[in-house]
Amino acid sequence: MYFLVFLGSVRESTPPKPARIGMRVSRACVRLLEQSYPQHTVELIDPLEYDFGDIFKPEFAYRRSQVPNQMESLAKKIQDADGYIMVSPEYNHSMSPALANLLNHFGSSRFSYKPSAIVTYSAGQWGGARAAVNMRTFLSELGCLPVSAMIHLPKAAQVLDENGFVVNASEQSEWDEYMNRTLHQLLWWAQGAALQRERQDPTKKAKVFSKDPSQRNAP
Numbered sequence: 355m356y357f358l359v360f361l362g363s364v365r366e367s368t369p370p371k372p373a374r375i376g377m378r379v380s381r382a383c384v385r386l387l388e389q390s391y392p393q394h395t396v397e398l399i400d401p402l403e404y405d406f407g408d409i410f411k412p413e414f415a416y417r418r419s420q421v422p423n424q425m426e427s428l429a430k431k432i433q434d435a436d437g438y439i440m441v442s443p444e445y446n447h448s449m450s451p452a453l454a455n456l457l458n459h460f461g462s463s464r465f466s467y468k469p470s471a472i473v474t475y476s477a478g479q480w481g482g483a484r485a486a487v488n489m490r491t492f493l494s495e496l497g498c499l500p501v502s503a504m505i506h507l508p509k510a511a512q513v514l515d516e517n518g519f520v521v522n523a524s525e526q527s528e529w530d531e532y533m534n535r536t537l538h539q540l541l542w543w544a545q546g547a548a549l550q551r552e553r554q555d556p557t558k559k560a561k562v563f564s565k566d567p568s569q570r571n572a573p
């Protein structure tokens with residue numbers, strides 16, 4: 355199977371210091387998945403590597419022949435993936451605008467019928483728990499249902515080093531076990547969803563709306 359880890363920060367400036375703790379958290383997720391599931395493929399999606407322009411225009415708003423190459427390539431990755439790890443800092447008690455903006459470029463049909471895992475972190479003591487609450491709604495609407503377990507990392511800069519390892523090595527296995535709980539759930543659901551997608555095309559009866567969200571309105 356194939357998993358995407360979405361890094362939810364583009365914050366290269368400081369303060370607060372250091373910048374882009376999200377890279378550490380994302381690397382920790384990639385490392386753990388590779389360690390626990392070497393038979394699967396994991397790819398880190400860094401929003402700084404994608405330039406979709408200043409004016410918001412999602413992938414589905416382009417004529418098919420005019421979708422920018424980078425956008426088309428990420429759309430294909432999302433479509434091909436079996437599950438997603440959504441890594442977000444807490445900004446003003448909400449999910450990161452960088453992550454929401456990146457995901458908003460793609461229609462829910464690309465994400466649907468696959469699971470996701472919510473991973474949040476913060477400089478403070480709550481580990482982004484408040485951001486996680488609205489991520490659940492957001493990801494459900496995208497169709498990649500979040501698994502019940504979540505990963506929250508308080509004081510993330512003190513917990514993880516730049517390569518995503520726990521700074522205090524004696525706590526590494528405890529952190530791995532904590533994070534693996536969510537990743538194991540993700541893998542379980544991803545496997546189940548992949549088998550079921552193969553057995554039955556989910557969009558055969560619940561059709562993808564192609565013109566307007568009102569296509570799914572009550573009469």
Ligand SMILES: Cc1cc2nc3c(=O)[nH]c(=O)nc-3n(C[C@H](O)[C@H](O)[C@H](O)COP(=O)(O)O)c2cc1C
Pocket residue numbers: 362363364365370372373374375376377443444445446447448475476477478479480481482
């Ligand atoms: C605009 C902004 C809002 C923030 N809001 C919160 C917050 O509500 N709760 C919290 O614990 N930390 C908050 N922080 C601190 C971040 O959790 C911390 O800086 C974290 O490292 C940000 O992730 P990043 O470095 O990957 O961008 C905020 C930081 C910024 C820049």
